[in-house]
Amino acid sequence: MTIWERLNQQLEEKEALLDGAMIASQEREPDRESAESPADEQERLEKEERRRSLQEKVVTRGTPRVRRSGRRLYNVASVVLCVLMIGMFLYMVSEMPRVGDPEAPTSNEVPRRYIEQGLEETGAVNIVTGMILDYRAFDTLGESTVLFAAVMVVLLLLRLDPESEKFSSLARDLRTNPGSDTFYEPKDDHILQYTARFLCPVIWLLGIYVVLNGHLSPGGGFSGGTLIGAGLVLHVSAFGFSRTRKFFTYRTYQGIVVGALLTYALSKCYSFYTGANGMESIIPLGTPGAILSSGLILLLNICVGMIVACTVYVLYAIFRKGEV
């Protein structure tokens, strides 16, 4: 019981601090009204006037008193909700089968079917890739579209026109204002540049390897694409936007991502069409384990890798500079 009392007290103190002088003065006012003297009359009227104008201003949020009690109710209710939720979930976990139990209900006929028939039906040695890019390829197209939509929303919210006055003033502010992070960034950092000169090709090569071997070994379009994107971010941190813009601009992003999404959608359209009509697909599955095998999966992995790499880099560039 004492914990709850202390918690309530703490919440009250916090609220009193956060609500600011406006609400605090209003709270105290009724006490002072009883000890009224003629000299205070003028002051009281002024306060009344100010309070009325303030109340008019915050009319959309209701009166401050309602807000205050509402917030305390919110805080107490959210603590109660969290405690209840933790208890409920922990009870649920204690009733669940042991982790790693082969008899657990999650290892039912669905994963068994994927593992037994996966290689034969998709041609991919990596069952997870076979699953997400063949059985559930439509879902992965949706994921890629979600990434595209996220970049579009961020561009819509944060992109600045490089020609505009606001952009140049912001750029000047970032360079000259000691309060901004960019002010302390080292320019032409030689250690970073030498490291990047060695590391960037290695990272890109590893990323391409992971993308191309997605159907044979752990990895695939998402992890390899993230690696390539990280290499691009390292490149831009070391050499600056002027060097990176020589080979990657907004138009490059548009071309790569729209092209990759269209390729993905069209190639999957073909396999849906043949599959739904019971026709034989002309795309051979190849010998399992070879790099050119498993039908469309290699192509789809490359598409996904390009989308993810561009997304990682473009998100970084927009958040850092407001422009690709």
Place this chain on the structure above:
Amino acid sequence: MLEKLLANYEETAAIILFSIGFTTLLLNRNLIKKIIGMDMMDSAIFLFLASQGFIEGKEPPILAEGITGAGAYVNPIPAGLVLTGIVVSVSVSAVMMALAMRLYHRYRTLDVDELIAIAGKEEV
């Protein structure tokens, strides 16, 4: 109950992480901290899902030569679900942070209550 919780320590950790994230989301007034709480909840879900796919003493679901049959490999489905989850979580975080940046540029604060108060006055 405690023994079972300790035996399933991956899931218990996931639940605790989820609860910390949820509490942060509800009780913090700072928008950036709310976003961090949301990301913690995402990570907890991924940990929970990944622990569901694990089967003791079995190989990862990449077919090796000579080993066939479902009995030899762990469950591949949670891995695919976690992949979907990570992509959506990254996208949602990016959008949330972009919105928070725009709010900060306009109102010069990230405190939710101050934001509501200022925006409320602005409308009148």
